[in-house]
Amino acid sequence: RHKFWETQPVGQFRDLADGSLPDGAIEPPSPLSEVRADPYPLPAAFEWFTCDLDDDALLADLYALLAHNYVEDDENMFRFNYSPAFLRWALRPPSFFRAWHIGVRAKESKKLVAFISGVPARIRARDDVVRMAEINFLCVHKKLRSKRLAPVLIREVTRRVHQENIWQAAYTAGVVLPTPITTCRYWHRSLNPKKLIDVGFSRLGPRMTMSRTVRLYKLPDAPLTPGFRQMELRDVAAVTRLLRSYLARYVVAPDFDELDVEHWLLPQEDVVDSYLVESPETHEVTDFCSFYTLPSSVLNNATYSTLKAAYSYYNVAVKTPLQQLMNDALIVAKQKNYDVFNALDVMENEGFLKELKFGPGDGQLHYYLYNYRIRNGIKPSELGLVLL
Ligand code: NHW
Ligand code: EN5
Incomplete structure (x- = not known):
């Protein structure tokens, strides 16, 4: 089945x-020699x-490869459209390795035809903090599919x-491979329902009109929680403390x-x-929420070429109820002109999805570890890791 x-x-x-079979490494490390x-x-x-992602021309080539050949939904209506600035951010975290940004080019034309990347991360599984690579952006040009190039890319990044x-x-x-540690569902919260319906991302519900739908998804003009503001550089220490203590409760989470x-x-x-929420009285940072920006190209629509989507990232609600915090996240995303706010059913997200009018999507996301066994897997709610 899986050669x-x-x-x-x-x-x-x-x-x-x-x-x-025990939890932990499946096979031991080899000597580097x-x-x-x-x-x-x-x-x-x-x-x-x-x-070399410093090179704007190379970055433009990588952007174009992915914009035309990366992940689509099951009906090929939308394709992820990671921006150049996003790719630079995703691929250059602290202590990244340039050698893990791996392209394949045609020798003659020098055209970029495939890519795979890794970035280093410390990921904790139960009480074991492990140095890992986060592998992402595996892509083979549409014209070179089904020629077993992907296994070569995967072996090379592994090496x-x-x-x-x-x-x-x-x-x-999005595909099932041996063997997921957990399988998550995507949920979607309409911010711009008319456009989402026009492009086929969502449908008018039964017995719903467009104006009732627009009203259903209406949000206040500005966040409601006192002390809700953008995170700044001076907040890094407080946010790190908040996030570390929060992620400690999950079975698998970044360190x-x-x-x-x-x-x-x-x-x-x-x-x-x-x-974050800074307490107006004590100036303590009590809560935190975040999302990343990943537009999708709209394939085959005469009016619209892209959907602007926000994806829920890491959220920590200590003093403010999580539902209220995420409602404020929806409000700022709407202010910033996002069309949809997406979230997985990871961490405590089940606790706000339905209440805040997210609906289940048709896509799933399977999480995998390479050379690390977690007996019986985990539930999405035990997962504290969001990959881009
Ligand atoms: S998931 C997004 C992956 N990219 C896309 O879906 C973009 C559109 N599709 C393509 O570009 C996020 C191609 O269809 C790809 C496959 C390149 C996906 N992961 O070359 P062949 C990530 O980037 C297996 C892993 O003929 P193709 C995560 C497939 O099961 N394996 O197919 C990436 C089969 O193997 P099998 C995948 O369609 C994680 C073989 O590839 C896969 O021309 C990578 C067929 O190859 C996928 N998404 O190209 C693993 N899709 O055994 C990292 C297919 O079943 C592992 N396959 O015969 C860790 C490495 C580091 C370890 C460090 C210690
Ligand atoms: C990640 N690093 O299928 C690696 N997206 O639901 C790649 N569906 O957007 C993993 N098919 O349900 C990729 N609208 C796995 C995901 C690939 C992309 C994907 C799904 C996730 C998606 C949309 C559009 C479907 C179009 C037809 C969807 C319904 C929204 C509706 C809004 C109102 C309330 C009910 C739900």
């Missing part, structure tokens, strides 16, 4: 029933190409991760330090937005 994945140190479907020294062979017309003495990875996919928080959560326009 490639059957050869990899990942949970195999046939082991699902075997409760005797045994890590293959040279790149895996590619078909003769292609060559490996380590991408380059091993060269840094890192032996585990985390990744997500963020202040440098990570500064990178991943400090607002960057049209990339990541973060807000």
Whole structure:
């Protein structure tokens, strides 16, 4: 069934029933001297190409490859359209490795035809903090599909991760592979219902008119919680404390330090937005919420070419009820002209989705670990990790 994945140190479907296998690494690390020294062979017309994301021309090529060939929904109506600034942010966190930004080019034309990337992260599974690679943006040009190029890209990124003495990875996919640690559902909250219906992202409900629908999704003009404001550089220490103590309750979650928080959560326009509640009395930071910006191209629509989507990222509600905090997140997203606010059913999100008029989407997101077993998997609500 899975000619490639059957050869990899990942949970195999046939082991699902075997409760005797322990949690943790599936296979031990090798001595670095045994890590293959040279790149895996590619078909003769292609060559490996380590991408320099400082180079605006290269970044534009990567952007274009993904904008035309990356993930679509099951009916091919929308395609993710990660912006160049977003890609730079996603691929250059603290201590990133340039060698993990891996392109494949046509030797002759130098055209970028495939890509895969990793970034380093510390991820905790139960009480074990593990250095991992987060693998993302695997993409093969549409004209080169089904030629078994993806396994070559995956082996090559694995080799380059091993060269840094890192032996585990985390990744997500919309497709089922051996074997998810958990399967999450996407939920969607309409902010601009008329446009969403016009482009086919959502439908007019039964017995609903357009004007009733617009009214249903109406939001206040400004956030309601006193002390709700944008996160700033001076908040990094307080946000790190809040987030670390919050993520400690999940079975799988990132182990963020202040440098990570500064990178991943400090607002960057049209990339990541973060807000917090500063108590008007004590000036303490009590709550935090964030979302990232990932537009989708609208395929085949005469009126609209893109959907502006916000994706719920990390949220911590200590003093403010989570539902109220997320309602404020919806309000600022609406103010900033997003068409839809998306969230997964991870962490405590189940506790606000229905109440805030999110509806279940038709997409799922499966979470995976490479070379790390978690017996029986976990529930989405036990997952404290959001990948981009
Ligand atoms: S998920 C998004 C992936 N990208 C897309 O869906 C974009 C559109 N599609 C494509 O570009 C987020 C192609 O269809 C791709 C497959 C390139 C997906 N993950 O070349 P072949 C990520 O980026 C397996 C893993 O003929 P293709 C996460 C498939 O099961 N494996 O197919 C990435 C089959 O293997 P099998 C996937 O359609 C995580 C083989 O590829 C996969 O031309 C990567 C077929 O290859 C997917 N999304 O190209 C793993 N889709 O065994 C990281 C298909 O079943 C692992 N396949 O025969 C960790 C590495 C680091 C370890 C460090 C210690
Ligand atoms: C991530 N790093 O399928 C790796 N999106 O539901 C890639 N559906 O947008 C993983 N099909 O349900 C990719 N509207 C996995 C996701 C791939 C993209 C995907 C889904 C997620 C999606 C939309 C549009 C469907 C169009 C037809 C959807 C319904 C919204 C409705 C709003 C009102 C309340 C009820 C729900």
